[in-house]
Amino acid sequence: MKKRFSRRNILKAASVSAVSALSAGIVSGPKQANAQFSWMKPSAPAKPHGPSHVRFSPDSPSIQYHRANCERCGDCISVCRDIQTVYGHPGNFPASETPCIHCGQCTANCWANAVTERFHLQPAYNEILSNRQSGGSKKFVALIAPSVRVTLGEMFKMEPGTNVEKKLVSGLRKLGFDYVFDVTFGADLTVLEEAAELEAHLKKRAEDPKTPNVPLFTSCCPSWVRFAELFFPEVLPAVSTCKSPIMMHGAVVKTWFAKQMNIAPEDLVVMAFTPCTAKKYERTLGSGKDVDFVLTTRELGWWMQELGIDLPALEEGEFDSMLGNGSGAGVIFGNTGGVTEAVLRHIYFERTGKVPEMDFLLFTPVRGLDGLRRAEVRIGGDVLRVGLVHGTAAARKLLESGKLEELKLDFVEVMACRGGCIGGGGTPKTEIPISDALRTKRMSGLYSTDKTRTIRMSRENPELQKLYADFLKETGNELLHTAKR
Ligand code: SF4
Ligand code: SF4
Numbered sequence: 498m499k500k501r502f503s504r505r506n507i508l509k510a511a512s513v514s515a516v517s518a519l520s521a522g523i524v525s526g527p528k529q530a531n532a533q534f535s536w537m538k539p540s541a542p543a544k545p546h547g548p549s550h551v552r553f554s555p556d557s558p559s560i561q562y563h564r565a566n567c568e569r570c571g572d573c574i575s576v577c578r579d580i581q582t583v584y585g586h587p588g589n590f591p592a593s594e595t596p597c598i599h600c601g602q603c604t605a606n607c608w609a610n611a612v613t614e615r616f617h618l619q620p621a622y623n624e625i626l627s628n629r630q631s632g633g634s635k636k637f638v639a640l641i642a643p644s645v646r647v648t649l650g651e652m653f654k655m656e657p658g659t660n661v662e663k664k665l666v667s668g669l670r671k672l673g674f675d676y677v678f679d680v681t682f683g684a685d686l687t688v689l690e691e692a693a694e695l696e697a698h699l700k701k702r703a704e705d706p707k708t709p710n711v712p713l714f715t716s717c718c719p720s721w722v723r724f725a726e727l728f729f730p731e732v733l734p735a736v737s738t739c740k741s742p743i744m745m746h747g748a749v750v751k752t753w754f755a756k757q758m759n760i761a762p763e764d765l766v767v768m769a770f771t772p773c774t775a776k777k778y779e780r781t782l783g784s785g786k787d788v789d790f791v792l793t794t795r796e797l798g799w800w801m802q803e804l805g806i807d808l809p810a811l812e813e814g815e816f817d818s819m820l821g822n823g824s825g826a827g828v829i830f831g832n833t834g835g836v837t838e839a840v841l842r843h844i845y846f847e848r849t850g851k852v853p854e855m856d857f858l859l860f861t862p863v864r865g866l867d868g869l870r871r872a873e874v875r876i877g878g879d880v881l882r883v884g885l886v887h888g889t890a891a892a893r894k895l896l897e898s899g900k901l902e903e904l905k906l907d908f909v910e911v912m913a914c915r916g917g918c919i920g921g922g923g924t925p926k927t928e929i930p931i932s933d934a935l936r937t938k939r940m941s942g943l944y945s946t947d948k949t950r951t952i953r954m955s956r957e958n959p960e961l962q963k964l965y966a967d968f969l970k971e972t973g974n975e976l977l978h979t980a981k982r
Contacts, residue, residue: 551577551584551603551612552595559599559615559777567611573603581913582890588728596727598889600720600913601774601793601922605931614774614793614923618800621768621790625673628766635764638754639674640746641665641816642771643681643823644831644918645794647942651925652798653808657935658942666814668806679816680769681823683746684830684839685955686964686977687717690739691836692843693972695908698735711735712884712906715836716979717742719779720913724889729896738978740787742830743769743776746820747787748976753968754820766790770797772831772921775913783979793923819960825947826955832940833887833917834863834870837910841874841881842954849877852954864944866916866933869895871906884909887917916940 549569553560577584583596590596603612628635646662655661662679669677691713698713716722716737725732740748747767755762768790769776777791792800801808816822826842829835838860845853862872863883868891874881884906886892892911895901914920916936929935952958965971 550574551597553597554595557597557599557615557778558781559774560597560601560604561613561615563611563613565611566609568609570609573607573612576602576606580888580890580915582893583724583727586728586893589730590727598720598723598727598913599775599778600889602914603922604774605922605924605926608926614796615777616796617768617777617790617792618796621792622800624766624790629673635766636675636758636760637673638676638678638750638765638767639669639672640678640680640683640743640750640767640769640788641669642743642769642773642831642918643684643828643835643943644772644921644924644939645770645797646946647831647939648772648794648919648924649798650808651927651929652795652802655809656938657929658938658940658945660942660946661808662946663813663815664808664811666816667811668801668808670814671806671811672800672804674768676817676821677814678746678750678821679823679827680742680746680771681827681830682820682958682960683742683744683823684827684836685823685958685961686745686749687739687742687830687836688826688839688843688955689961689965690745690972690977691715691737692840692847694737694739695840695844696847699907709735710902710905712882712901712909713737715908715910716740717830717836718775718912718914718918719773719782720775721889721892721911723775723778724892724913728893732896732901738980740783740977740979741776741779742827743771743791744779744787745977749820749964749968751786752976753964757819768792770794772918772924773914774922794921795923795925798925820964822958822960824955824958825950825953827958828947828950829943831918831943832864833912833915834865834885834910835917835943837863837883837885837908839955840908841876841883843956844881845876846954846956848879864940866936868915871904881908882906886910887912887920888915889913919943 549571550567551573574584581600581602583598588596604614625637646660647658650659650661651657666677695713702708714736716739750767751762755765767788769788770792772794780788780791826839829838842853863885868888870885872883882905886895919939920936
């Protein structure tokens with residue numbers, strides 16, 4: 498029987514005293530180091546008992562299974578197999594292995610909380626607490642992904658789509674963060690890097706007739722990249738090498754920001770707050786040093802609730818400067834189509850030398866919730882053909898169609914979750930049903946925020962300009978990219 502989500506479910510195995518002991522928490526002065534958040538108690542190890550729930554490695558960096566909570570309803574399998582088209586689909590892996598793209602959609606749809614994100618909440622909390630108690634020298638940096646601002650309020654009974662970014666900044670300072678940065682800055686960084694890659698891709702395609710007529714695929718979504726690795730490895734050479742905006746942001750915090758502030762990189766603890774369980778996986782790739790902890794929007798909400806922080810009642814705060822603020826283009830990254838729209842704004846200026854007109858800034862052909870969308874964009878004398886895909890079923894449909902070359906697409910944005918990051922596997926689960934109506938409200942929250950920003954294009958972000966002038970110098974810095982796939 499399907500069970501409605503409630504905090505009681507999360508706290509099922511809770512010792513009430515442990516919860517109470519933390520209630521004062523960081524806000525009013527920590528009392529107890531390394532105390533356990535109630536929902537962090539280890540569950541019984543998973544044992545195979547028939548195909549009633551999704552299977553993934555017990556070492557998964559992104560999700561975990563809590564056997565005692567499982568009602569064997571099979572909802573997670575349905576989501577993984579039928580919506581995400583992962584479970585049960587053959588691919589580039591031994592038949593004995595169970596594929597997982599770390600999307601977390603099973604966690605968003607398991608109302609018994611038997612499959613959840615791999616929690617970083619407890620160690621993150623302990624890190625801040627023990628540093629404070631020991632008088633340590635560590636400084637804590639919070640990175641806020643674009644979609645968190647329009648979804649977190651749902652956990653505090655606010656209307657979906659309400660932008661809580663300023664209150665959230667205050668809340669994070671109460672949790673003990675020394676610096677609070679907006680990942681819209683990391684998104685702006687991604688726009689410049691990905692646009693440069695796109696232009697190089699198109700140039701190569703035009704100059705070398707042997708180059709396959711395939712588009713450049715985005716790489717902001719690590720679940721999509723993993724999906725391609727597992728099921729469509731042949732497209733990998735055409736997938737951008739850009740790290741996700743969060744990892745790019747973390748990388749420059751640990752280098753440029755550390756240098757500017759005269760803080761040893763090992764003394765900077767970077768925690769990212771994101772709608773995405775797959776960022777927990779992406780964090781482990783490469784050097785694994787860009788970001789130290791990745792918490793979902795849900796984990797952030799639980800942390801604040803547990804410490805008695807009432808988000809709606811908080812005063813408004815401001816993001817820290819230097820790497821802290823992004824453009825409107827960076828804000829819409831959280832929506833399907835947002836990356837494309839942001840990149841197009843940038844390319845428009847680069848090719849024409851003009852700031853795009855308002856109807857270009859509100860480029861409706863790339864907006865919406867159709868799983869597969871196409872648009873032709875005239876910029877100067879050229880036409881750019883873009884494709885928008887959200888949900889891995891739609892990506893599978895496109896890649897299995899055999900029509901990729903025929904479509905003559907130049908740029909394809911893929912997001913593994915329906916709606917893009919606003920529908921991510923780590924977004925809040927409340928009484929509000931997960932539906933396109935909810936996704937639309939969240940998307941509207943980001944589009945409205947974009948309209949209020951005085952800076953709408955990534956290239957106009959003065960903090961970004963300073964970063965390139967003083968540190969990165971030009972696009973393509975290896976700090977921001979993975980090795981060619
Ligand atoms: S993990 Fe959750 S969704 Fe999957 S079978 Fe168990 S209770 Fe159902
Ligand atoms: S995280 Fe995504 S791919 Fe992995 S088991 Fe859950 S639904 Fe399937």
